Amino acid sequence: MADSIKDDEMYERLREEGNSKEKAARIANAAAAEGRSTVGKRGGEHGDYEDMTVDELYRQAQKVGIDGRSDMSKDELIQALREH
Template sequence: MPEREPGPSIKDDELYEKLRDEGNSKEKSARIANAASNTSRSHVGSKGGSHGSYEDWTVDELRNRAQEIDIDGRSDMTKDELIEALRNH
C-alpha cells in the first residue's frame, strides 16, 4: 500500500496519520495535528471549552452550531443525530 502524503499544511505528519488511522476525518486530524505542533500533544488534549454537554442543548442550539461548522443535512436531523454529527465532526 502506498504511503499517504498529508500535504504541506500539516505540521505533525505522524500525529495526523495516527488520527486518520483511528478513523477521524481529514479536517479534524489536520486541526488536531496542527494544534499539537504549536504547543505540545498533551496540552492539546487539556484544551477545550467549559460549556455543558450537548445533551443539555436545545435542538435549535445544536442546529445553529451544526450550521456554524457546515454539517450537511442538519435540518432533517433529530437531536441524537445532531449530537453524533457534532461529536464526530
C-alpha cells in the same frame, strides 16, 4: 500525506479514531505548533453534545455549516457535528 500536516503520527492516530480529516489536521497542527500537552489541556468550550437540546445542536451545526441540519434528529445532529 499532505504537506500541511505538521505531526503525521498524531494525524494518523486521530483519523484511526474516527476524526474527520479537517479536525485531525487542525489538532495535529496545533499540537506541533504549541506542544501536545498544551493542546490537550486547552480542550473545547462546549459541553457534551448529548446534554445539549436539539435547538442548541442545530445552532452549533449552523455555525459550522452542516448541510441538511433542519431535517436531522438529535442523534443525526450529534453525529454530523462529531464528523465535522
